[in-house]
Amino acid sequence: xxxxxxxxxxxxxxxxxxxxxxxxxxxxxxxxxxxxxxxxxxxxxxxxxxxxxxxxxxxxxxxxxxxxxxxxxxxxxxxxxxxxxxxxxxxxxxxxxxxxxxxxxxxxxxxxxxxxxxxxxxxxxxxxxxxxxxxxxxxxxxxxxxxxxxxxxxxxxxxxxxxxxxxxxxxxxxxxxxxxxxxxxxxxxxxxxxxxxxxxxxxxxxxxxxxxxxxxxxxxxxxxxxxxxxxxxxxxxxxxxxxxxxxxxxxxxxx
Amino acid sequence: xxxxxxxxxxxxxxxxxxxxxxxxxxxxxxxxxxxxxxxxxxxxxxxxxxxxxxxxxxxxxxxxxxxxxxxxxxxxxxxxxxxxxxxxxxxxxxxxxxxxxxxxxxxxxxxxxxxxxxxxxxxxxxxxxxxxxxxxxxxxxxxxxxxxxxxxxxxxxxxxxxxxxxxxxxxxxxxxxxxxxxxxxxxxxxxxxxxxxxxxxxxxxxxxxxxxxxxxxxxxxxxxxxxxxxxxxxxxxxxxxxxxxxxx
Ligand SMILES: Nc1ncnc2c1ncn2[C@@H]1O[C@H](COP(=O)(O)OP(=O)(O)OP(=O)(O)O)[C@@H](O)[C@H]1O
Ligand SMILES: [Mg+2]
Numbered sequence: 014x015x016x017x018x019x020x021x022x023x024x025x026x027x028x029x030x031x032x033x034x035x036x037x038x039x040x041x042x043x044x045x046x047x048x049x050x051x052x053x054x055x056x057x058x059x060x061x062x063x064x065x066x067x068x069x070x071x072x073x074x075x076x077x078x079x080x081x082x083x084x085x086x087x088x089x090x091x092x093x094x095x096x097x098x099x100x101x102x103x104x105x106x107x108x109x110x111x112x113x114x115x116x117x118x119x120x121x122x123x124x125x126x127x128x129x130x131x132x133x134x135x136x137x138x139x140x141x142x143x144x145x146x147x148x149x150x151x152x153x154x155x156x157x158x159x160x161x162x163x164x165x166x167x168x169x170x171x172x173x174x175x176x177x178x179x180x181x182x183x184x185x186x187x188x189x190x191x192x193x194x195x196x197x198x199x200x201x202x203x204x205x206x207x208x209x210x211x212x213x214x215x216x217x218x219x220x221x222x223x224x225x226x227x228x229x230x231x232x233x234x235x236x237x238x239x240x241x242x243x244x245x246x247x248x249x250x251x252x253x254x255x256x257x258x259x260x261x262x263x264x265x266x267x268x
Numbered sequence: 269x270x271x272x273x274x275x276x277x278x279x280x281x282x283x284x285x286x287x288x289x290x291x292x293x294x295x296x297x298x299x300x301x302x303x304x305x306x307x308x309x310x311x312x313x314x315x316x317x318x319x320x321x322x323x324x325x326x327x328x329x330x331x332x333x334x335x336x337x338x339x340x341x342x343x344x345x346x347x348x349x350x351x352x353x354x355x356x357x358x359x360x361x362x363x364x365x366x367x368x369x370x371x372x373x374x375x376x377x378x379x380x381x382x383x384x385x386x387x388x389x390x391x392x393x394x395x396x397x398x399x400x401x402x403x404x405x406x407x408x409x410x411x412x413x414x415x416x417x418x419x420x421x422x423x424x425x426x427x428x429x430x431x432x433x434x435x436x437x438x439x440x441x442x443x444x445x446x447x448x449x450x451x452x453x454x455x456x457x458x459x460x461x462x463x464x465x466x467x468x469x470x471x472x473x474x475x476x477x478x479x480x481x482x483x484x485x486x487x488x489x490x491x492x493x494x495x496x497x498x499x500x501x502x503x504x505x506x507x508x509x510x511x512x513x514x515x516x
Binding site: 042126127130131132134135137138139140141142 | 313316318338339341342343345346348350352354356357358359369370373422
């Protein structure tokens with residue numbers, strides 16, 4: 014019973030943090046400098062890893078599909094299937110998972126250490142709202158940077174797929190690109206573009222919440238960082254499914 | 269005025285503060301003495317609303333702060349300037365930026381004025397040379413002094429709260445800090461200094477409280493403290509006999 018109460022009160026705190034963190038974007042004072050710094054860390058800093066991961070995901074996907082589709086004599090569909098999977102599904106999820114591992118874990122451990130070092134209490138003593146000062150810039154940076162990284166990742170994946178399709182599987186490059194261009198319709202792009210915003214928001218909220226609720230030294234920090242990453246990953250995968258379901262329905266795709 | 273009315277506080281099952289009653293004016297110079305782990309820091313945190321009592325009332329300036337939200341507490345907190353025991357500098361900022369934190373937050377001071385002010389504050393606490401250092405490059409005592417400088421930059425507090433300002437400092441610097449505390453109170457702003465060093469407490473304060481097992485066992489002036497017959501206080505005071513300053 015006490016456990017249940019704790020869970021409910023934790024959820025309530027989490028909810029408060031996410032809502033206030035988001036609403037604070039529109040309230041004074043603004044911490045532009047902190048937001049820019051976070052964006053630099055989250056965006057520019059993650060570029061390289063997103064590039065590598067997306068490239069290889071795209072290549073592997075294209076390789077698998079070429080192998081399977083050529084067995085069925087449907088090789089010409091490689092571009093189409095790669096395009097749909099990357100834009101609608103793989104791109105956003107892969108970018109979000111990489112982002113969690115690199116940026117989310119960083120947020121949780123940084124905030125956790127600030128809690129343990131009484132720095133968050135110091136902010137409160139100085140009359141500064143820690144949610145505004147610490148959480149909001151991170152939310153802003155995540156909901157701007159994750160979509161940007163996703164777009165870059167998508168492009169790199171498609172390019173990786175192109176490389177395999179043309180130079181390994183000997184398909185026509187023009188056909189590959191034209192079938193991908195056919196897939197760049199509003200429905201597909203939209204369903205791929207909504208996800209990273211939601212994921213970015215979720216990652217920032219979960220990781221900040223876990224970081225700020227750190228208790229008890231190095232072990233506590235380890236726990237809260239682990240929890241931040243694990244919870245984020247689970248929530249990304251679950252919300253991806255839910256979003257896919259909703260988007261397919263809203264956009265009128267027959268399932 | 270700070271009023272504690274039957275305040276109780278516990279961490280989990282452990283009761284730290286039991287039924288505490290006292291009142292302190294903003295212009296008083298108070299020292300709270302007590303052994304390690306008796307709940308001195310806890311009292312400061314209660315005053316400033318970082319933690320909430322389980323029962324009882326804490327009244328600051330006529331307002332009960334026990335049920336206030338974070339937003340309302342901000343105004344209460346601005347009345348005080350608290351120096352944490354651990355210093356708690358922001359470790360991503362260098363010494364200068366740490367001290368300038370409140371100036372940047374609450375004023376639109378031009379850069380050169382901030383620079384001048386920070387330099388002056390650091391000179392007062394004697395760490396001017398460390399202006400460009402990062403917190404991790406500071407020694408424990410320097411960390412504490414920078415932290416004091418940072419609190420001094422806070423916007424015009426009504427009262428200063430110091431948590432163990434002199435522990436871990438060499439006698440010269442400890443004495444400097446005591447002088448600083450005294451100087452700052454000359455303008456009529458009081459302070460509460462939490463410490464377990466009686467020598468330093470006697471240098472700065474004129475009202476003394478002694479905390480034991482979460483209760484206030486002593487509250488009085490210097491004379492009363494020096495002639496108290498409470499065993500624990502006598503142990504604290506015996507430190508003075510070694511130092512030979514009992515009759516100062
Ligand atoms: N976050 C916490 N969780 C659980 N117990 C705590 C916590 N902080 C402090 N305590 C307990 O509360 C008691 C009072 O702590 P407090 O920090 O007020 O002591 P103190 O009088 O300031 O001691 P010192 O002179 O060593 O600084 C201690 O016994 C400590 O064990
Ligand atoms: Mg203490």
